[in-house]
Amino acid sequence: MAERNPHTTRNLRRLCVALAAATLMSGCSFAPTYHAPPTSIPTTFKEGGAWQLARPADRVPRDAWWSVYRDPVLDRLEVQVAVANPDVAAAIARHDEATSYLAQARSGLFPTIGADASVIRQRQSDDRPLRGTGQPSVYGANTVDVGISYDLDLWGKVRNEVSAGRAAMQASEADLESVRLSLQANLADAYFNLRGLDAQQQLLNDTIDTYQRALKLTLSRHAGGIASDLDVSRAQTQLDTARASADDIAARRALYEHAIASLTGTPASNFSLDPDTAEAYLPSLPTGVPAALLQRRPDIAAAERRVAQANAQIGVAKAAFFPDISLGLDGGYQSTTLSPWLMAPNEMWSVGPSLVMTLFDGGRRAAITRQARAKLAENGAKYKAAVLLAFQQVEDNLAQLHHLGDEAQRQNEALVAAQRTLTLSMSRYRDGVVSYLDVVTAQTTELDTQIAALNLNTRRLLASVGLIEALGGGWSADGPKAAPDVQAAQTRGTPSHSVANAG
Template structure:
């Protein structure tokens, strides 16, 4: 009969060990369009322009940018901080996992004690002073019948996975910021080259006007206008230099270098503008690290509900303790001195003033909050993709019109200078044509920079370097332990 009861008890314990009060987890539903509205027929599909998941910046075919981007992960302190937060989450997960295993402890003590002569119920033959020498080994194991520890482990695992995605998100954001600063700087380099050429042209025009003035052909007003044009161009060149310095300093900080020690040589090569395939909208839910992090935090909050609910039930643990105790050191470890205890213990809170109920309500509210934040992140992701697709689309159309305007402005300037040399028009016509032509050229350069920036933002909105390769984790997350370990090794080699 005793064996039957024991079997029933063990079976019941095994069944209860699978119990969990966490709700069945489902990723929050989000409306996902079938296609991107702004990726209409204007976008060309070129297989050679496929955006790589790693080193996505290589699509711009700029060796200097490639070199700078590799320094972001290795030297940027924000990446190091995100990596440390990931390590914290992994350590916390290891802490919670330890609760799934028995705790084994050992104790040894050699004491000399004295009891009061007037201790209540003291026997007449008991000595006042005596020795207590103990060696003891104990094992304790929480049965986790209600799933508290298992849900804590699930929450810790989800938090660790969220920290992985956060690390990827920080890297992607910094890489995109670097690419944007770099293209802004190169755009200013092109403008600086344009202004240097313009200053030379204006200087020659001023020389021509002064010659004509000396010959009595041109007026003082023409000379003043030519001088004004030249001075304005020089002032614009100084402004370009000041703005460029700010982007150069930003690039230095992003790559982990002091701004005072960093210099980036000017270059005017036109950057390659790639065609960026967007893929299907549903892929954003897997490609974007911020969406993955938000989804994992929903899973974490869901598991915390199970932890909070388990507090309403008794905490049952098994204990086994054994050793030796004697009033003398020798003989000590002998059978007559043996002590042991074995059996379950139960701890149950009868009244806490509503604390457990409040913690459960808090966990449910946290789940609702994280679910809403997940949906907001998904909506923002689709908005960012559509925004930058629209930018690329309409800026492309604008660039075509701007090129036509630039051709017309250059022709107008050529005609104005020719007519001025022939004495048909005043220098005011030349100044007007020069101003229009310079403004149109600067607008064209700015437009090219804006298109590059929009392409960077589109790649970032699509998930950038977020890898979909590796082992499949719970919904919405891809395991990236190998990549993170490789990143740590790379950072260690750089800092060493």
């Protein structure tokens, strides 16, 4: 066995040491240890009552939450939002952009391989400085070359760029969910407002018929000398006012119909919805919501991911203070003639590390680092603001559902009393006991009370949509599914109002 050259042995030892050091340093990163910004999270909602803690799965589908309203027309329209709305298409494109950015960042983790080939015929100047004697004036330079370069990423710059790109992509995914959820909630709001106006239109049509009969009765009594001209004028005013209100309802309904058309990606001129006076189903939503479910909101998820992105960008900025070290390997053939070209005597190669470092930049890198830290602080504050807004929105809608439910009960009692008052007034008017002013007053009160009841029902539907949106969507037609610990509590007979499938 031939004895190894000592010089070669020393070089191999040095190479092994260098590779080992590079391997150890490749885990270095100057990004701060990431922690989500601390926020104050209550254990219960003030407006929600008692609840049992739930631990829902990390990934819960957000689709078809609107099916809890049991309205096939709404179901059909909501599906169109996701596939035809241009705002959703724009959000999908932004997500694709973020995905491509991540792919670009990831490419830095792998070697770069390049190839070059050239066939050149050139002439050098006879008076070129330092031209050697005997050098030809015209010569060829034919080259085939393949090179490999790999950034060692000793300071974690590339890895932090990948982390930042991944966080940006995840934020764009959450943004896409936010856009979808917002548009779906907007559609549900417009739809329930439109259906509420349909019910009011039907009420006014019935009222107009009633007022026409009342006017006919008043005219008949006037002809018999029982009723005065003032009674006729009052009856006519009531009828005309009701007709004007019906026209106003038609105008307002048209606006909601046009809004629904745009949300579903349809020109308003080509879209119409037939009136439907069936009473909308109001789902029974849990009165207590675990605060942990607010983390399911896509806007909060997007805000948290942008904090992580800014945190990784600090590592990228700080790595710029250290040299970029890369390993390069280059080899090929070069010859002045085409034949023979790819022959051993024409072989050329180079191998070795390279170091690039900025020694002075007038404070540019320090400013970039300060900017990255400021961006982290900004995104952290935005995350906390998103969390606070989420709690407020849930509390707002819980309060609306709670108090509007109580108001609806009182309103129904008032409607019964108003209808009884109108019946008594008409009976006494026919008997000649009271003037038509009492009838007009009773009719106005009864109509206003009925309209208030219809508006209240619409407001309760809108509050339920707002609550679902505040929870991040994710409701199913079968109702919320409790986590195992909640199911155990229910088995023991403990009441639970936890929402485990909202998110």
